[in-house]
Amino acid sequence: MAVPDKYARTMETEEIVETEVDEAVEEELLIEEISIDGMCGVY
Amino acid sequence: MSAATLVEQLKRGLDAPICLTWELTYACNLQCVHCLSSSGRRDPAELTTADAKRVLDDLRDLQVFYINIGGGEPMVRRDFFEIVDHAIGNGVGVKFSTNGTYIDAGNARRLAAMDYLDIQISLDGIDAATNDPVRGAGSYAVARRAMDHLAAADFGPFKISVVVTRHNVDQLDQFKELADSYGAQLRITRLRPSGRGADTWHQLHPTNAQQRQIYEWLLAKGDTVLTGDSFFHLNALGEPLPGLNMCGAGRVVCLIDPVGDVYACPFVIHDQFKAGSVRDDGGFGRVWKHSELFVELRRPQSAGACASCGSYDACQGGCMAAKFFTGLPLDGPDPECVNGHADTALGSVRVDLTPRPSLDHSRPKVFAQT
Amino acid sequence: MSLLDTPLELDPQVALRPEPFGALAYHYGTRRLVFMKHTDVVEVARQLDRHPSLSATLQACGIAEARWPSFAKAFASLNESEIVRERRDAG
Secondary structure (H helix, E strand, O other): OOOOOHHHHHHHHHHHHHHHHHHOHHHOOOEEEEOOOOOEOOO | OOHHHHHHHHHOOOOOOOEEEEEOOOEOOOOOOOOOOOOEOOOOOOOOHHHHHHHHHHHHHHOOOEEEEEOOOHHHOOOHHHHHHHHHHOOOEEEEEEOOOOOOHHHHHHHHOOOOEEEEEEOOOOOHHHHHHHHOOOHHHHHHHHHHHHHHOOOOOOEEEEEEOOOOHHHHHHHHHHHHHHOOEEEEEEOOOOOOHHHHHHHHOOOHHHHHHHHHHHHHHHHHOEOOOOOHHHHHHOOOOOOOOOEOEOOOEOEEOOOOEEEOOOOOOOHHHEEEEOOOOOHHHHHHHHOHHHHHHOOOOOOHHHOOOOOHHHHOOOOHHHHHHOOOOOOOOOOOOOOOOOHHHHHOOOHHHOOOOOOOOOOOOOOOOO | OOHHHOOEEEOOOEEEEEEOOEEEEEEOOOOOEEEEOOHHHHHHHHHHHHOOOHHHHHHHOOOOHHHHHHHHHHHHHHHHOOOEEEOOOOO
């Protein structure tokens, strides 16, 4: 199956997330901490 | 979902900034040679206290988590505490950047008593001999005094923020010791050719060898030294530094300047990177969500001339401000490209055609160097 | 006692801000920022204080039991980040 390109992903996020949920329930990573020191411009 | 997806999501832009930099005033009692906002004299069109409170109300409604206040010297404004109180009272946290001149014992205690308030004191040398040629005669002593007052007032951990130059790069260990001695956090950031920095960048920016020195030092320090992801252009040297390698301009952050203009970030105060004004219909919210500039920045960016370089994933082509103000194309290498890919282009840049900052609030030059 | 059986609540110092993908959670005390990747997680987080346990909240929000291990892991992570915490009252 072709990997959706970035634009397609923007529009199809809902469906893709649903598929991920069905196919890889144990793998669902629902939370991610972002370091506020890790993006240029964020103090 | 991998970290790559997180970054992709953030690059598409958020419904509101995570935080934003707000330069409260172009007035400043110092005249640092590399000032990114070319500050010195107050602008007559500066936002009034009432204007500022309206902006804060907009930020509250957008749920911007906190603001990073700077300038010029923000404490020069007579309504500084009124503005800060209004922000905190409306659930917008305040971090601010200062040269420390106005942090006397009384103000230190006042600041220590406040809810969510973080302070960053600027310092560019571990002694007056290194610091003062950049920041002005007496500025080292003033900064140290401010730190002493904060310590005496039990403020808690503040930040010491250093712009790394050719002349202080050998002092990194000593800066860390200084921060440790106060229980403070050290933050080092990249010198950019922005504002007055445009005039001094070629003499002050680290050499190639020094860039490697900074990189190795940061790798060794891990998460104990903050960088604000300022050095992601160095990731092409090897193992990536901590951080997302991400330019947040127009995507997760932006700048509001003293007259209410909105720019992509504090390092690009230039018409080409101006998104609009808080005085426009719809205020800051409309500019953040719908300005042409920000919509454009949130589109996937092309690697351009960097596409054929194996380092692009690591360095993302570097910093648009660094490229813009050295006269380089935005879709090509950073002027400090560690692979040397900008060297030829830099050599043939027409200095007279290089973009100049759109605004200059510098005071007339006074020869005050030691 | 497993986290699933624990009564939880959002830390009062946390702001939850909706985004198209889910939400950003910012803790005003620790200055930490967490990316919540799915609107379901956000909904559960918002409803925690109305239910006697995490599992009761998941049930009330209609989360399929097959997904509960992922959610337990997510909320353990949120607990460690101090975004959520154990609720002390009888709830």
